Amino acid sequence: MGEDGSVTSAPQRPDGPTPTPRLIATDLDGTLLRDDKSVSLRTVAALAAAEEAGIEVFFVTGRPARWMDVVSDHVHGHGLAICANGAAVVDLHAGREFVQVRSLPRATALTVVETLRAAAPGTSFAVEMTTGINYEPLYPPFFQDPGAHVATAEKLLEEEADDTAAPVLKLLAHHAELAPDEFLALARSAAGAYASITRSSPTALLEISGLGVSKASTLELCCAERGISPAEVVAFGDMPNDVEMLRWAGASYAMGNAHPDVIAAASGRTVANNEDGVAVVIERILAERAAHQG
Template sequence: MTSAIDPPPPAALRLIATDLDGTLLRDDKTVSDRTVAALAAAEKAGLEVFFVTGRPARWMDVVSDHVHGHGLAICANGAAVADLHADGKLVKVHPLERDIALDVVRTLRAAAPGTSFAVELATGIHYEPVYPPFHLDPGATVAIAEKLLHEETPGTGAPVLKLLAHHAELTPDDFLDLAGTAAGDLASFTRSSPTALLEVSGPGVSKASTLALCCAERGISPAEVVAFGDMPNDVEMLRWAGTSYAMGNAHPAALAAASGRTASNDDDGVAVVIERILAERRTPGSAL
């Protein structure tokens, strides 16, 4: 088991920002009793906790019982802020414009033949016939991306939160590199899946950009934030936070971006650091 490695938690910590899959959640998609207790103790100590994930709001049931205080979560890699106290109602959206999404589709079809697409709307996900099906979303429309992105009247469709692009033959990192080279000037590209599945957001939209906005609204600076993550879609957030930890199971890009490293998700790496933070706060004479 890997213990938390330097740096020490910030002296003026006010907010904990954590990814879910591969980070807060164990591999079986549960939250351990130890982590539940650590989250509750952090809130009791006056620290805000933000879940910051690539998941859509409708897939947040795994942690909705553990959201205290404000009840907000940053979803879809920063494209939406959801109120989990109100059944995942979206309170803010940073959309991918449909014309940009169509340009990305055309560009990736040419650069990586065989790419298939899904479209994550504020109202749910829809995908192409050859795209790996979403068994959690049986009501999805199945059609080509151009049809899924079409609006009868411009501006009347549900906001596009992100575009998903899948390739059956390329490696995940090669696909990300290729897409960034071909269409990186159009949108933001990242990934969080072990397969060649890319997540495409609006230009400049990331976990970090939306977390920064939420923190600014609360008068919280990056130096007062500690962040946790494990995959390329966490890189910007790990760099933005004053203190950040990559999980012991993290992708090399996340390890390089973080200022520290903790135990793996299955070894409760987030709880390890939170417990350390709270213990130092209770230590007489501590700066925390």
């Protein structure tokens, strides 16, 4: 679920365009958060300064709503966060209430399970719903979710499959032997016609959402509601689940610890998450804005 990335030893100087944005969209794990999952004092100050300057900040993450405690105190104004790779918009000011849900149809999820079992034998699954996560016996358990129900994906998806059933936010697929990028490529080839497939973990753990659902597409919807164009957005990320968002935004930054696909997608580069790479860019944007206004 988390977007962990390895940290490079030599930091890069942030580069790329720094327009005067109306919205900053940032990933969390491996991006805004340090590796110990903390938000540094420098980053807290930068986020507050951006909001003070009238720039909205959106946290856009693969995390489920229940794992947003790490940044809940740092959501200002609107209070919204985009969770589960775009499958949910959550109001962190209102007890993590779901404002919008873009679910993965259960029938589609069952098709993906069947397809991946055939294409990559040994794959185990978890099902993330609005009510929490449940997973198969062979799936690596989440220490954050000790109360999860354990059953086959087929059983989890078919149970209560009616109008009262909790929406499925995403399907997770884990493989103990395949390399992460190899597993992603295989899954997209086999099941990419049915759903959006990405990854954010350093392990072979895939995240599967409804077709067309991504951080980028949900961020685009949120921006459209506010009359904000892509050119007015600055985005930050480090893993493949950030790629579409970084391509969509007018200016985007790959972290110093980013996956190669992220570096290729972004228009700029900043230093690693442990070196406050997001804060570095925000500080520069605000300094340039102040100089221009002065």
